[in-house]
Amino acid sequence: xxxxxxxxxxxxxxxxxxxxxxxxxxxxxxxxxxxxxxxxxxxxxxxxxxxxxxxxxxxxxxxxxxxxxxxxxxxxxxxxxxxxxxxxxxxxxxxxxxxxxxxxxxxxxxxxxxxxxxxxxxxxxxxxxxxxxxxxxxxxxxxxxxxxxxxxxxxxxx
Numbered sequence: 001x002x003x004x005x006x007x008x009x010x011x012x013x014x015x016x017x018x019x020x021x022x023x024x025x026x027x028x029x030x031x032x033x034x035x036x037x038x039x040x041x042x043x044x045x046x047x048x049x050x051x052x053x054x055x056x057x058x059x060x061x062x063x064x065x066x067x068x069x070x071x072x073x074x075x076x077x078x079x080x081x082x083x084x085x086x087x088x089x090x091x092x093x094x095x096x097x098x099x100x101x102x103x104x105x106x107x108x109x110x111x112x113x114x115x116x117x118x119x120x121x122x123x124x125x126x127x128x129x130x131x132x133x134x135x136x137x138x139x140x141x142x143x144x145x146x147x148x149x150x151x152x153x154x155x156x157x158x
Contacts, residue, residue, distance in 0.1 A: 004128045005119040008137055012148045013111040016079045016104045021158040022147050024074065024081045024102075028055065034146045038062060050074050054086075064090045072099070079104040094126035098136070116140060 012019065022030055028042040028049075040058040045068070047053025053071045067088030074081050082101040085091060091098070099119045107113045118136060120128040151157060 002122045002125065002127075003119050004122070004133070005117055006133055006137070007115065007117045008140070010114045010116070010141060010144050011107055011111060012114070012144075013109070014148060014151045015110075016106055016112045018151055018158045019104050019112050019114065019147070020076060020079050020081070022151055023104075023144070025049070025076065026158065030147065030150070031143065034150055035143065036060070047071070057088075064088065067091075094122055094128070096121045096123050100140075114144065 028044060032039045032041055038060060040060045041056075043056050043058075045054050045056050049071070051071055051073050055069045055071070057067050057069065059065060065088075067085050067090045069083045070086045072082040072084060080101075080103050082099065084097045084099040086097050099121070101117045101119075102114060103116075104112050104114045118133075118140075120133070122128055
């Protein structure tokens with residue numbers, strides 16, 4: 001099994017606690033609401049939403065139908081979160097899993113800095129293409145920006 005990883009950093013004017021609440025804690029209801037053209041539903045299928053929980057994401061009009069996420073860690077006080085895609089057609093025949101680690105911290109300007117690391121674990125000697133990594137990065141950025149826009153437009157939410 002091989003692994004390929006990349007890190008990206010996004011900044012926004014929203015305080016870390018609000019970003020964590022919207023992006024992680026309330027994502028099951030917020031993400032389908034903000035991105036209904038892509039996400040049909042996010043359902044908790046095992047656990048209480050904390051570490052060890054499993055969520056199933058169903059997609060609209062996508063090349064993927066469903067994926068299952070396993071929450072690895074969730075620390076709301078320190079604004080850290082990690083999860084892995086462990087099942088679903090997004091893994092295809094070359095990936096064992098995709099893991100994501102996220103750390104949100106306060107920026108000097110009063111907003112947040114979100115540092116995210118993605119690791120693609122391949123089956124056997126399979127290679128992960130730069131195209132697949134770029135597509136994953138773009139989807140993550142789009143979701144983050146949609147949440148940022150929602151929180152800016154709704155200052156009393158979360």
